[in-house]
Amino acid sequence: MSKLMALHWRSWMHDSTWSRRRLLHLGAAGALAPAWALAREKKEAPLPAVGSILPLVPAALLDGGRFEPAQAEGRVLVLYWWASWCPFCAQQSPEMQKLWDAQRGRGLRMLALSIDRQSGDALAYLRRKGYTFPAVWLGPDLARAYPKPEGLPVTVVRGKDGRVAQAEKGQLFAEDVAELARWV
Structure with missing residues (x-):
């Protein structure tokens, strides 16, 4: 040097x-x-403020399905920004799958937002791990609608009224993810 x-x-x-x-x-x-x-370094959005309105847009799911904002009307929606290369996401994602499995029958909706560089990386990771929660790839257009807040992973709970009920950046531990069920 x-x-x-x-x-x-x-x-x-x-x-x-x-x-x-x-x-x-x-x-x-x-x-x-x-x-x-x-x-x-990329400019990242601030964490959404609790109580703020969180608008939704339609999105193509990685599994071939589609997320429509109407699916979340009057329901709790968990938004989860993650990446296949993120070690903290690797720890939190199994807990998100458990939450999805346990709470979707009670009306919970989830939208996992992959920030991987390529959609194929995210899809391959989901398949390899056996994750079935609804996931999209944040390409440039979708990233404008769902800007990634600072940090990774990021978990935001949108309440039944369409407002942010909880917003967390960084890894949530198993008990923290399980506690998200209180909003359902």
Whole structure:
């Protein structure tokens, strides 16, 4: 590493706005080139505020079905942003499947929103893991309608009235996911 890069690295490391978690997320290449790393980061939407109205749009499901907003009218809808490469999602997704299996008969609706780069990656992952909860791939058009909040995974509960009842970023543990049933 050149002296200039080392100096840049040290000054960047002492910038309080950067956390170790972000460094790990960006990887070594990003750490050596902070301007380049900054360019890699995407602007993400804020977590929806509890009580705010959460509009829905139709979406093609990865299994060939279709999500229609009318399916969620007067029902609780859990929106779950995830990715096949996310280790925290890998821990939470089995719990989301358990929630789906236990609560869909009581009226729960779910829409898992994959942020994978390709829809095929998300579909292959769902099939390999045996997940049956409704899932879509957030291509560019759908990502505008369902912008991913900061963090991953992200779980948002839309109440029966169409307003955000709960919004969480980061991994939910088994008991946290099970507790989402209280909204049904």
